[in-house]
Amino acid sequence: MWSTHLRNAVTRALLPLSWRIDSQHAARTLKRFSEVEFDSAWQYLNALGHTRVPKMQLMLFENLLEEMEHSDGFLEVAHKLARDRFQGGSGSRSVLVKSANDIHYFLAFAHESEKAICAQFNGYARACSHLPAAAEVFRGIAIDEEKHEREARASLLAVVGSETIVRRLVWKVKFKKAYASWLRGSQHIGDAIFTLWLGAVYLLFGPLLRSYCAARLTKSTQVQVAEPAQNPLRPTLES
Numbered sequence: 001m002w003s004t005h006l007r008n009a010v011t012r013a014l015l016p017l018s019w020r021i022d023s024q025h026a027a028r029t030l031k032r033f034s035e036v037e038f039d040s041a042w043q044y045l046n047a048l049g050h051t052r053v054p055k056m057q058l059m060l061f062e063n064l065l066e067e068m069e070h071s072d073g074f075l076e077v078a079h080k081l082a083r084d085r086f087q088g089g090s091g092s093r094s095v096l097v098k099s100a101n102d103i104h105y106f107l108a109f110a111h112e113s114e115k116a117i118c119a120q121f122n123g124y125a126r127a128c129s130h131l132p133a134a135a136e137v138f139r140g141i142a143i144d145e146e147k148h149e150r151e152a153r154a155s156l157l158a159v160v161g162s163e164t165i166v167r168r169l170v171w172k173v174k175f176k177k178a179y180a181s182w183l184r185g186s187q188h189i190g191d192a193i194f195t196l197w198l199g200a201v202y203l204l205f206g207p208l209l210r211s212y213c214a215a216r217l218t219k220s221t222q223v224q225v226a227e228p229a230q231n232p233l234r235p236t237l238e239s
């Protein structure tokens with residue numbers, strides 16, 4: 001929970017300025033949200049094909065329609081703010097439901113993800129108050145996300161019939177998400193350490209090797225000037 005508050009505080013502090021300076025950056029961020037919403041819609045559609053419970057099918061279908069609307073809403077406001085044309089599409093997708101057995105985990109995942117996205121969108125709505133159209137889209141979508149969060153949990157409880165199992169599944173999702181974030185974070189830290197090491201190597205050995213490299217370069221240039229390449233097909237003046 002503290003990480004959500006921290007992220008929202010950072011968003012609120014930095015977003016107004018960065019979006020004011022660079023509207024293309026704002027448009028790109030909104031387009032990314034549109035892609036995330038589109039992916040949510042796809043996940044609901046995919047899950048729909050793996051359940052025969054009518055009530056759950058209805059909930060999944062309604063949510064998929066709303067996610068499509070969210071995707072459209074973000075894309076529309078992104079196009080309004082964009083100065084240039086958008087580039088390429090989004091990356092690959094990891095499929096959350098591959099069989100009926102995955103539905104319980106998917107509902108727990110949907111509950112947790114909708115909760116996180118709702119908090120994030122509320123944070124963005126507050127941070128971009130200088131862009132009323134974008135703030136309105138964020139606020140409207142956050143209301144739907146809160147509903148999705150509640151519905152996913154209620155559906156999960158209805159199918160598993162136990163609060164303990166629901167809580168266990170939600171903790172499993174939390175753990176997997178935290179592990180995935182840690183992997184992403186450690187990769188960035190690894191990249192940063194590598195860059196620092198590389199910079200240190202250049203700083204230490206660069207001055208030592210500079211004169212050697214300059215000498216080698218001068219020598220090879222002199223050789224090329226002294227011995228121009230002969231084209232065997234070109235006739236010489238003597239012939």
Ligand SMILES: [Fe+2]
Pocket residue numbers: 037040066067070141145
């Ligand atoms: Fe959504």
Ligand SMILES: [Fe+2]
Pocket residue numbers: 040067114144145148
């Ligand atoms: Fe949602």
